[in-house]
Amino acid sequence: MEISAAGRLEVRITAADVGKRVSVRLLTGAEDTTGKFTDTVGVLTSWDSGVLTITRKGGESVRISESSLVAGKVVPAAPARRRGPSATYPELAHVSSRAWRPVESEPLGAWELRATAGFTRRANSVLPLGDPGLPLDEALTVVRRWYGDRGLPAYVQTATGAEGTQELLCAELEQRGWTREVTAELWVGALAPVADRADPSGVVLSRTADEAWLARYQRKGVSEVALKVLGSGPSVWFATVPGDGGEGADSTPAAIGRCVVDGRWAGFAAVEVDPALRRRGLASVVMAALASRALEEGASAAWLQVEAENVGARALYSGMGFSAHHAYHHYRDGSS
Numbered sequence: 001m002e003i004s005a006a007g008r009l010e011v012r013i014t015a016a017d018v019g020k021r022v023s024v025r026l027l028t029g030a031e032d033t034t035g036k037f038t039d040t041v042g043v044l045t046s047w048d049s050g051v052l053t054i055t056r057k058g059g060e061s062v063r064i065s066e067s068s069l070v071a072g073k074v075v076p077a078a079p080a081r082r083r084g085p086s087a088t089y090p091e092l093a094h095v096s097s098r099a100w101r102p103v104e105s106e107p108l109g110a111w112e113l114r115a116t117a118g119f120t121r122r123a124n125s126v127l128p129l130g131d132p133g134l135p136l137d138e139a140l141t142v143v144r145r146w147y148g149d150r151g152l153p154a155y156v157q158t159a160t161g162a163e164g165t166q167e168l169l170c171a172e173l174e175q176r177g178w179t180r181e182v183t184a185e186l187w188v189g190a191l192a193p194v195a196d197r198a199d200p201s202g203v204v205l206s207r208t209a210d211e212a213w214l215a216r217y218q219r220k221g222v223s224e225v226a227l228k229v230l231g232s233g234p235s236v237w238f239a240t241v242p243g244d245g246g247e248g249a250d251s252t253p254a255a256i257g258r259c260v261v262d263g264r265w266a267g268f269a270a271v272e273v274d275p276a277l278r279r280r281g282l283a284s285v286v287m288a289a290l291a292s293r294a295l296e297e298g299a300s301a302a303w304l305q306v307e308a309e310n311v312g313a314r315a316l317y318s319g320m321g322f323s324a325h326h327a328y329h330h331y332r333d334g335s336s
Helices: 089-098 136-148 167-175 211-216 224-230 282-296 311-319
Strands: 021-028 036-048 051-055 061-065 069-074 104-108 111-115 126-128 155-160 179-190 204-206 235-241 255-262 265-273 301-307 323-332
Touching: 021 051, 021 061, 036 061, 036 167, 051 167, 061 167, 089 179, 089 255, 089 265, 089 301, 089 323, 104 136, 111 136, 155 167, 167 323, 204 282, 211 235, 211 255, 235 282, 255 282, 265 282, 301 311
Parallel strands: 126 155, 265 301
Antiparallel strands: 021 036, 021 069, 036 051, 051 061, 104 111, 111 126, 155 323, 179 301, 179 323, 204 235, 235 255, 255 265
């Protein structure tokens, strides 16, 4: 908090600081013994009619009365990372997008409109990495029409919590009635420790997802369109730990995984284990095999996406040295 030379807390932010990352302290309750101080850090996304809106790292918006402020200041755009590879949000957004390509896409200025017959929100949402070349309301009209022409709801994928993320756009979408449906996080970590974590000798690697791999994949009845998405990316690998029946097509694997190698990055996804065989290290074995292959192709850093409620996965990835880089969200048009 800002403290003046006289030792008093000071509010050193104004409405002109909208769009900047701030730290504020407010007093809740009465100013006697029942009152208490609360600190909030995030991006100042609006300051209207005596009310501030601050969007926190996880995407939650907090409304604060101006009269309750006792201190405030602008702080650096993002805290320094304590571990893992450094990366900007735009870099990771491009890398993760290349690892999960839509069947159809179209530019709208610096936005990318993506559609894949409804297979996953990521492949059927707008990736807004810059200026759409139109005022926001006009751009959203184009978005609604584009997805409507394909019989799909309109989604916009945004991010919060890192340098270059889109807290202001999140606030603008919410003001226009768009609803946040899904929030997850993108985690990053060093690749070599993942490869060293387990013996991958029992893992079978392939360039394609065969029938056995798809039998373990959580999304059943995968269409040809979905197969195109699964197989998309600069260098795609599928990992399989055979089940008790061996490597035949009729044997459902004990565990599977997918990895996309893209320059220095290796992106992990679809790491799934037979529920009856969990807590035996199979997920680590799958990731070690994929990481070893990615290292051979020149990668050094890793990323993956994990939902907030997936406690088991978060514990596993944290133990491998991964940590959260930013949160990402899917906003759905409220009129669709």
